[in-house]
Amino acid sequence: MSKYALISVSDKTNVVEFARELNLLNYQIIATGNTHKLLIENAVSCIEIKEFTKFPEIFEGRVKTLHPKIFGGILMRRNHITDHGEAEKNEIEAIDIVCVNLYPFPKVVDRDDFSLDQKIENIDIGGPSLIRASAKNYKFVSVLTDSSQYSNFLTELRNGSISLETRQKLAYEAFAYTSYYDTLIANYIEKEFNQPKLDFRLNLQANFGLRYGENPHQKAYLFGNFHKYFEILSGKELSYNNIVDLAAAVDLVDDLDATACAIIKHTNPCGAAVGKSVLDSYAKALSCDNVSAFGGIVAFNAEVDEATAEKLNEIFLEIVVAPSFTKKALEILAEKKNRRIVKQRTKLSESDVQIKSVPGGVLIQEKDNSKISEIELKVVTEKQVDEDQLEDLKIAWTVCKHTKSNAIIFVKDKKTIGVGAGQMSRVDSARLASEKAKQFGLNLNGAVAASDAFFPFADGLIQIAEQGITAVIQPGGSVRDDEVIKAANEKNIAMVFTGIRNFKH
């Protein structure tokens, strides 16, 4: 009795060599149309599937493998005597090796030059059926779904036979593949056919090892295409906490239009500023709290030059991230081997969703893509704002958006001079922000303030006004807005409403 291997591949990498080796190991190869043609051209002996099934490939290859002689050959239970009897009666011969990869739907799904019909045509039907049948019958069948598997497989086969362990591994990889493939299809047609968002599907490859999670006793993984956005130019690998802080830092500077710098610790800014130059932006951001900045993550939205690099080297920082570095700057920064230098390859996507796990499931939300430049601002006080104040208010608002709630931010001369982050009451955040300013000798007179949510009462606003703040930006919308506006007028400060809240937890 012959031993059979079925080959039907869309990606033909190394398949000729693989098939030739199988021939040498006494496997009779069955192949579908194009694969058969390629093998024959390369003098590899094989039978075309239509000869094997005695049924033609029809509808331009839409139906070729879906035949009981094929699926019987794959699915028969070699340890069932009744299966052997039925196989014999129906002229079914066992197929022990199945090598199949699929029409490249994953490669075409995002291509603008492919129409809906062309994308749908790239949905493989026979292939997943073959793969799934083979994986189900892993006790007897080996299924190969990627050319990277060929070499080890042949080595093992040459040494005698394929172990159960290998067949299980291949079966797992097979189902990982079909699961990935159908997830992409479902997500694509959900969007394309405007279906309501009733399910959440995510299927990501890992490409980045993590030593551990937030803490050393927690295992952790990074899945997906983080490297689309970030390239590590120098220094140690990124940790879990590094990645979280890096994302927070870049999110903030991405959101500031002018040349800006942010210094992040534990996902909160301990300083952020817009500067005349990259160096100026860093010096200003650092001056807000040069104690907390120790071990921080520094992000820029413009190229880091030599002068900035020299200045950055003066204290210990975990990460410096920027869209680019001058050659000289990189040389200087690379001197410190423990610090990571990261290049931001592209602006962060606004269409990414944010995922947060909760007991039993996940919360999914759109990113907070609100932009101060697109918000209609409303001055609600007698006192109006001048141009300088307005610019500071916008910076304060943007930094506040990227600070954990409740957040109060003080800004003067385009730099933060007090950050009140992550408090359970807004009054506490305001107090914290002003204490921080005083701690670093920063004068609050003439500064402006932002609040990520409205003041529920006048007390928070009054406390801020009493620090010497001249203007406040906040969402508005409290049932007590009248009281808050009245307090602002009494304190003779300006107040701007955005109509947008910026909670961040």
Add this chain to the structure above:
Amino acid sequence: MSKYALISVSDKTNVVEFARELNLLNYQIIATGNTHKLLIENAVSCIEIKEFTKFPEIFEGRVKTLHPKIFGGILMRRNHITDHGEAEKNEIEAIDIVCVNLYPFPKVVDRDDFSLDQKIENIDIGGPSLIRASAKNYKFVSVLTDSSQYSNFLTELRNGSISLETRQKLAYEAFAYTSYYDTLIANYIEKEFNQPKLDFRLNLQANFGLRYGENPHQKAYLFGNFHKYFEILSGKELSYNNIVDLAAAVDLVDDLDATACAIIKHTNPCGAAVGKSVLDSYAKALSCDNVSAFGGIVAFNAEVDEATAEKLNEIFLEIVVAPSFTKKALEILAEKKNRRIVKQRTKLSESDVQIKSVPGGVLIQEKDNSKISEIELKVVTEKQVDEDQLEDLKIAWTVCKHTKSNAIIFVKDKKTIGVGAGQMSRVDSARLASEKAKQFGLNLNGAVAASDAFFPFADGLIQIAEQGITAVIQPGGSVRDDEVIKAANEKNIAMVFTGIRNFKH
């Protein structure tokens, strides 16, 4: 020419009525073995698939539908003249309706009374092939995968024909189904066959509407089985931020062994305590900061009684959550219609992973399941700790674990008296915690403190000691531990090392 409908269902709900109606609408039904038997028993006219293909069902039904007459009938492009020619030549007749649901792998995958082999046997091969083929050819074929679809479908069919829109919707639901099915399989055999964690797959159903996300301008969804853990007994629906805070609150009280209460605002505790009774635990938690508690989430790990309910009704709270409520307590609490009363059905799972989205992908980590009762504590100072101190230290440590980093927690008499949360420097958190205590007239003398990470320098420890704190619990592990221990000895306080860090961001 006949019109054909193929029916092959594992879940036979309403299939007899559905098939009977199709008969009335002049569809000839083709059915697989068991479905055929059921229809015939119920006097619904149908052809068994083996008569249609002229090929027997083999291997106990492992191969029955995988035949070119079936797949040709589904996949033929009705607008291609060549397909019609090939169909005629190969005696293929068009199948326009495909009604298939799958072997119940999703139902058996978690069952302990099913062996690996039995679970694998519940992986359907022919079914997904039929479903995928039909969905691919949605321009001509309707695919039904759930009995809930039958009624609307028949109504539409009776009115003439199935619209493209409906066929697209059905095709989407088909791929959503196969994607879900194969994701469960891949995740199961990944674990069962001990495969390395190279991919991340999640496929969840939504069951809960959200008005919006963290802010009103962000769309949001809750997917999965949140209701496995929580039942809303009274009040408005939960918001996105409610869910996040609820999870944080319950995580904290779940982690305390004795009768405990936690009050959460913006994911941080503004008070937590262990009490002699539920009422006592609430009163103590509230006294830590009864200002921030306004609008907070209150969680208990024991049944809420009448007295506690009365006390809870004194201030505005967003949510009260507990494993149970006495009948009377629930009546009292339900008076306030705007506040949610939530029953926690079961302890939170320790095996849930935590997901956090980052640019291009997601971070996955194990939950921080470290427990103070399982940690070996090491007193590193000359001063030792007495039993009361030890109990307070353990409570402080646990609350600290559930507070955003950097976190410093002061505890006295089993209740928090100062919470320093979410700061960019540990010294700031320590200062914040002591200021909060003073603000509410709480005496720090004799209290204990917890720090979620080690003190990098002695300054933070000294600052805490100077507040009157008598004992400190912290991970240890700084290169300057010697200095920190020396400072503790000089201040005559006790210090305990856990060897475990509890960052939370």
